[in-house]
Amino acid sequence: MAALCLLPFALVFFAFQIAPLLWVAVNSLQTADGWSLANFTRILESRFYRQAISHSLQVSFWSSLFGLLIALLGSYSLHRVDSRLRDFVNAFATMTSNFAGVPLAFAFIILLGFNGALTLLLRQIGWIEDFNLYSKTGLIVIYTYFQIPLGVLLLYPAFDALREDWRESAALLGASTWRYWCHIGLPVLTPALVGTFVILLANALGAYATVYALTTGNFNIVPIRIAALVAGDINLDPWLASALAMLLVGLMALITLVHQWLLRRSYHAAR
Template sequence: MRKIKKQKIYLFALLLPFIIFVIGFEIGPLVAMIKNSLYADDGITVTINQYLTIFKSKFYLSGIKNSLIISLISAVVSVTVAVIAAYSFTKFSSKIQNRLLMIANMTSNFEGIPLSFSYIILLGNNGLFTLLFAKLGWDLFADFNLYSWTGLILVYVYFQIPLAVMLIYPSYQGIKQQWKDASSLLGGSKASFWFRIGIPVLLPSIVGTFSILFANAMGAYATAYALVGSNYNLMSLQIASLVASDVTLKPQLGSALGVLLASTMILAMWFNERMMRRIRRDLR
């Protein structure tokens, strides 16, 4: 018993720096943000007017709506592409698979300002590909505008797909060859195997990946700011303009928006947990 207690104390001591880190850099700022959102602009009067201002303003509601739509679209597209891409990875040798995963891992970290700048160089109004195709007489980008809704989704999807591949790929390792052989012996086709066995097994991973991508897109700031600046109404850009702007500095209102953003992410994760429980229960 004493030995077990010593081991627990030792493990707790090892976890203590991580616990302090979580409290200091995650829980602490979250509590401060919630507290700050309940103050008026003077920072003294306790009120819920900041939330009332958000829900009464078409501008802020439009930003929330735009963020939700772009997050949903980018998450759906990224998950769909990632399911196909991760399956294609399994068809290569283990050596090539490791290299492809290394590229996906490296690409998943290429986001923010460098990614937006790369897209501007390649597909901007005076981008490399834009001018190249124009000289060749191919007007491929006549109706395409990088600094628009379409360009924003394109950039979001780019950095979401590698992350989705990294999250979904391990699930394919759980699909055993014996299952495919058994399905074939029972007269099942490849399509019936994937619809009846493969996809249900992958479904928890797909749903979990979707919720992560949705939350990742909702909180993305640097990528959108570098690409469209303040020309597009997104929730993350609104928060930054209220907290760090020299013109419309309203940190209390920005904190209220931050609370709503965090609540949306928590709600997405809660929905994901409920869906995964139901899926696992049905699979049993």
């Protein structure tokens, strides 16, 4: 009976998750000459596509790291403030976690573009000189912005695992705040931190609308290359696009396996 109740979910999951993935995997092995690994070989031998993979990994890694650190501090602060302010910030984070894509790109262009309001103000003060929103650094800034609310939503519940009497006991035994976080706080939060980082990384690796609206497709990252190969008028090659997509799937699978390995090590160390 329980299996029958899960059947609708299994059908929807297969139709919208497994079947598209299988279709992309099959198409990644197709070429004009038949079945082969030529698409993957072409990607790995091309400096252009290797650069796209490198840019995607760099932007995703640094934006996820910065977003995680800021979300960690924000989530901890939420546990120390009044409940009304906490509820407001949680509601605001829920709203801004969906503020991405084209509206976010236009908002940053108005604020931090070459003639943006904040850019002109900071340049007049002397804090910045040659900041370029449309560069890799600019993309890291804008990606970090939409990573922070998602990180807060994911990390905030994890702080419920930290009991206040642990801090008090550590203080009574002479442990400093630094030693408490190194030996108690951070080890308890490690699974949540690693899991959140993996989700933020996946969120950044697949982002398309924001970078496309910001750079009109001129910045070389994997989602832009996939879209150009699928919908482009000059370089139309859906088989190569499928191979690029499978490389992203492989990267995320590898990161997830590392995540699971770290969780197992953390669990065994805790025991």
